[in-house]
Amino acid sequence: MGKFTKVEPSYISKDGCRLVWEGIDEDDSDVVVLNKKELDTLTEILSKNSTGQVELEDEFSAILINTDIVQFRLKDGKYLEVKTGVLTKAVLEYRKIPHSPKPIKIYPKEFLPSIQIEKDDSKDQLTTVLKKTQKGIPQSDLFRVMSTRRSTRNFDSSRMVEQWQIDKILAAADTAPTAGNFQGFEVFYVKNKEIKKRLVEAANNQPYVNAPVVLVFCTDPSRVKINFPSEILAKFSLQDATLAAAYSQLAASALGLSTIWIGMLDEEKVKQILQTTLRPSSILCIGHPQKARGPKSRRKLKDLVRVIE
Numbered sequence: 560m561g562k563f564t565k566v567e568p569s570y571i572s573k574d575g576c577r578l579v580w581e582g583i584d585e586d587d588s589d590v591v592v593l594n595k596k597e598l599d600t601l602t603e604i605l606s607k608n609s610t611g612q613v614e615l616e617d618e619f620s621a622i623l624i625n626t627d628i629v630q631f632r633l634k635d636g637k638y639l640e641v642k643t644g645v646l647t648k649a650v651l652e653y654r655k656i657p658h659s660p661k662p663i664k665i666y667p668k669e670f671l672p673s674i675q676i677e678k679d680d681s682k683d684q685l686t687t688v689l690k691k692t693q694k695g696i697p698q699s700d701l702f703r704v705m706s707t708r709r710s711t712r713n714f715d716s717s718r719m720v721e722q723w724q725i726d727k728i729l730a731a732a733d734t735a736p737t738a739g740n741f742q743g744f745e746v747f748y749v750k751n752k753e754i755k756k757r758l759v760e761a762a763n764n765q766p767y768v769n770a771p772v773v774l775v776f777c778t779d780p781s782r783v784k785i786n787f788p789s790e791i792l793a794k795f796s797l798q799d800a801t802l803a804a805a806y807s808q809l810a811a812s813a814l815g816l817s818t819i820w821i822g823m824l825d826e827e828k829v830k831q832i833l834q835t836t837l838r839p840s841s842i843l844c845i846g847h848p849q850k851a852r853g854p855k856s857r858r859k860l861k862d863l864v865r866v867i868e
């Protein structure tokens with residue numbers, strides 16, 4: 560277990576805070592994010608030199624404050640500890656002055672695949688990226704990919720996802736069908752480490768959102784030029800973004816990578832972090848799994864399908 564190091568402002572809210580345990584290198588840290596109510600309760604207990612418990616909003620995690628030690632029981636089964644005196648000093652110091660989240664100005668850039676393409680034709684580009692195979696990596700059979708895919712929440716951060724793989728995953732998103740072929744979605748390919756950490760907070764503090772590759776699929780109903788009511792266009796673009804993410808998820812599996820689909824996110828927070836007005840539908844986190852695992856079971860087809868004759 561790392562050493563408790565600091566209390567710092569939350570990335571996305573001025574009222575909460577982050578409690579940080581530092582590991583060996585910069586990326587190797589454990590963080591507990593508290594909202595205003597949780598921080599207020601913790602401060603009250605610590606300032607009275609009392610003991611008690613703070614339940615965190617995810618309904619699984621809790622902070623147990625004892626006279627000598629404070630234990631953080633987290634939802635993934637992890638425990639963190641800090642001496643009560645150390646935490647009391649850090650929290651009370653932190654609360655002396657008001658804090659606000661540090662904004663980061665982001666400048667999204669155009670994505671250029673790593674593959675050289677002669678003609679500037681989007682169809683040619685897509686075909687080239689999808690057809691290009693790396694020596695030694697066979698083309699995949701779709702049904703094998705489907706039947707072996709398994710989500711992961713434990714990525715092997717020591718193994719890089721290569722650029723040609725990311726090209727293919729992104730190109731796969733572009734092959735998905737879209738309403739009227741208007742492609743009512745956009746993808747944010749997040750490389751920035753700070754932004755990834757902020758997305759963790761915006762996704763109910765799910766730590767695996769800080770993954771080797773992070774793609775945020777957003778809806779863009781303004782692209783869907785069909786004369787239908789706005790709620791229909793919103794639905795179409797949500798379906799477009801969802802299908803695109805599913806195609807990328809399968810492509811990642813075909814490349815021997817694993818993913819976790821994140822639907823539990825605070826849309827407003829994600830919009831604020833990405834500085835966009837587009838509604839995020841899902842975050843697809845991709846990387847090499849720490850452990851290859853077989854697929855989860857499903858119900859029987861007879862229970863899934865209703866036949867109408």
Ligand SMILES: Cc1cc2nc3c(=O)[nH]c(=O)nc-3n(C[C@H](O)[C@H](O)[C@H](O)COP(=O)(O)O)c2cc1C
Pocket residue numbers: 708709710711712765819820821822823824854855
């Ligand atoms: C719409 C949707 C939302 C999901 N949201 C989350 C999420 O917020 N956090 C998470 O850890 N997993 C999330 N998942 C992943 C599912 O838990 C996972 O796909 C499911 O347990 C089936 O496992 P499998 O993908 O290995 O077959 C989501 C999946 C879908 C399709």
